[in-house]
Amino acid sequence: MTVLLDTHCWLWWIAEPARLSDSSLDLIRDPSNRILISSATTWEIAIKYSIGKLALPEPPDRFVPSRIERDRLEPLPVLHSHTLRTASLPYHHRDPFDRLLIAQALVEEIPILTDDAAFDAYEVRTLRP
Numbered sequence: 001m002t003v004l005l006d007t008h009c010w011l012w013w014i015a016e017p018a019r020l021s022d023s024s025l026d027l028i029r030d031p032s033n034r035i036l037i038s039s040a041t042t043w044e045i046a047i048k049y050s051i052g053k054l055a056l057p058e059p060p061d062r063f064v065p066s067r068i069e070r071d072r073l074e075p076l077p078v079l080h081s082h083t084l085r086t087a088s089l090p091y092h093h094r095d096p097f098d099r100l101l102i103a104q105a106l107v108e109e110i111p112i113l114t115d116d117a118a119f120d121a122y123e124v125r126t127l128r129p
Helices: 007-015 022-029 039-050 060-070 080-088 096-108 117-121
Strands: 002-005 034-038 074-076
Touching: 002 007, 002 022, 002 096, 007 022, 007 039, 034 039, 034 096, 039 060, 039 096, 080 096, 096 117
Parallel strands: 002 034, 034 074
Antiparallel strands: none
């Protein structure tokens, strides 16, 4: 199975795995699954870190790549098709990072692991953590 992680789910996986269900933990841990992490997530983390809204044990330029490698995640780059897909999304969700993750999941036709109920307003397949 291929799954895109929402930013908060990835941070929970790293720092607070008890916030994830056993089935979500199994999904992420299963080496036969492709677990994707979007460039939008790393951008969001970098911005929140730089403005003091996210504490990390080390700067994002070391933290993010080391965790991606450690957890065997597959980076999902932001493509023009992803950004252009956001133009046709209704404004149920105003957060630009989440809108981009929704667009990526739609374009790539993959589910997204998220606890954000606002995603339910879109025709994207969601998995709850």
